[in-house]
Amino acid sequence: MKKIVVLLLLVLCLPFISDAQIHFIRLRSSHNPDFMRIVLEGNEEALGKASVYQRGQTILVSMPDTTFSIRAEKIMIPFKKLDRDTIVFSPGDFQGLKVFTLREPFRLVIDVYIKEKRQSILSQILPSEDAAVPDVLSVRTVVIDPGHGGYEFGIVTDNKSEKNIVLDISRKLNQLINRGSAESHLTRGSDQYVSMDERVNLSNKKNADVFISLHIGNHKNVILYKPVVTGDVSDIVRPHLMNRGQEKAIEKTMKLIRAMNEAIRSDLGHDMVSTRPLPYSMLVNIQAAALVVELPSIRDSGYDEKFKDRIANALKKGLEMYEVINSK
Template identity: 25%
Template sequence: MMSGIGGGDARLKRRLLSGAVEDNVRAIENRPVGRLHRRKPFPCVLAFAGVVVVAAAALVVLPRFGRGPFAEPAPGATVPSVRPGDVGGGGPESAPIPRPSRLPGLVFPVEVQRIVVDPGHGGGDEGSKTPAGLAEKEITLDISRRLADRLRRAGYEATLTRETDQRVLLKDRSRFANERQADLFVSIHINSFQDGRVNRGIETYYLGPSDDPYLIRLAGAENVESGYSMADVKRLLESVYSDFRQEQSRALATSVQRRLVRSVRELAPEVVDRGVKSAPFLVLVSTDMPAILAEISCLSNQEEALLLAQPDYRDRLAQALFEGIQSYSHSVRKGG
């Protein structure tokens, strides 16, 4: 009977999610995980306050359950029974299971109106720093102000998570965006590479799992000033973000990355396009809207560090960010 699939689906979701969250909490508390998960570890890794958390792949795959042709029927709906002869091959084992389709973003043409710009770091958290004393927190605030000015002139409602050199916890940054019912969240940072083989590059992130050791270390560094407790982390891991939010975050990140690379290469053709990637940044975890974290330049590169000290270069970066956001906004307005 088709009516039995809905209940089993719900139980499977609960079992997978319960196991995933329990393994994460065990990892945080430095306790061994269950045998089932030791045999087949989940690939998602979350760095939290210097602790590497094994975040379950269920965060990504669970949205697929409970949708499409196998969703639970509405109350009162008549659900037809399925006889073995109705399915090709003569039995249920040979019946193909259609993959539930995801809801495309173009079904919902939307208007982007409110944008929260998040200048990375602040206060006692300086972020990266050059030998000459130029701190990431100063650059991100200046460029964020320039970006917000451009957005306002274009008709958007733009606000900053911090207007001065102050410490703002990561959870307060995302709460700020949620309370203002922002349509987009853009966190601005400056890269710094300790590996001598790579000393420059632009990369843009959206929320998602990662098993890349470099991204795990980077997320760990960015997640330190989170303000989240153990219970908060467990709650966040239990939340399953929708396909729409993740896909739109990726689309926004792609648009911003493309404009940043093109703009910077006009001055520095050798700059590395490090691409669009998913990573578990806590500042993005609890936002309700499409959200990205952009590493817009690199302080560990001497040439870029000199450029970042110049107002004209900061203007260039702010303009590239604006154009990337504007391009994305136009695409979703058209339903693309």
């Protein structure tokens, strides 16, 4: 009899045990003049680790190792749940995404730009042939940070190492920048180990206007990582934590990401770039427009000299577009 009672209790408790492992995601969308907005609202534990990326004309939102249930509210964009931890959206013919998070309540926001509207935005960013060059340049100093170095090899594939590839691309970009009116500096000019603090200190000491850190990932596209500035500290603590760094530069950082996004799409393809937040990184201490550029995998791209030149030229184009945006 006791065994039967115990079994009954276990059966009755199973739904509660199961529910405790499920995150409920509220889903809605809206249409704006320039874009469609998708909002996922829910627990930060689930949405905070979500990855958003474009595959063709679909948008995938993946929350690794997370079981969730969707509560669709006002959603006008077709979607479906793929596997246990991924949602696929099919917004139609589009080019370009902007992804960011909001708090209280925690929301993951995806702005989807349709092709016609995005093209009009691009025409506003790109200068015309007879456009006047700003009298006062907003970008005077650029610091390029080749990731890893020394005993930190990064990703190694087919005898090619991340540390050497990003150093080559950084040198190419450095030369392109120094040919113009701006000056460029490398956090490391050779195969040497440089700590995170040393990289940050060099950028701030040089009074950099732009800081770009180059890495390689295990994916086919370019991922632009933006710093996350926390907004939940008290006003008493805030001056001691963030009186310098990204809190003052975050607006320029967002412009830089926008420009880089457009440049990479233009030079490498519309499906070749996505944006993700990068909390708790060295970027939050950089007193300049700053981002981490994670390039495609070595296996997918090979990284011959021609491809490295294409990457360097796309990044240089992004800086030129940022100059135009930032001067307005």
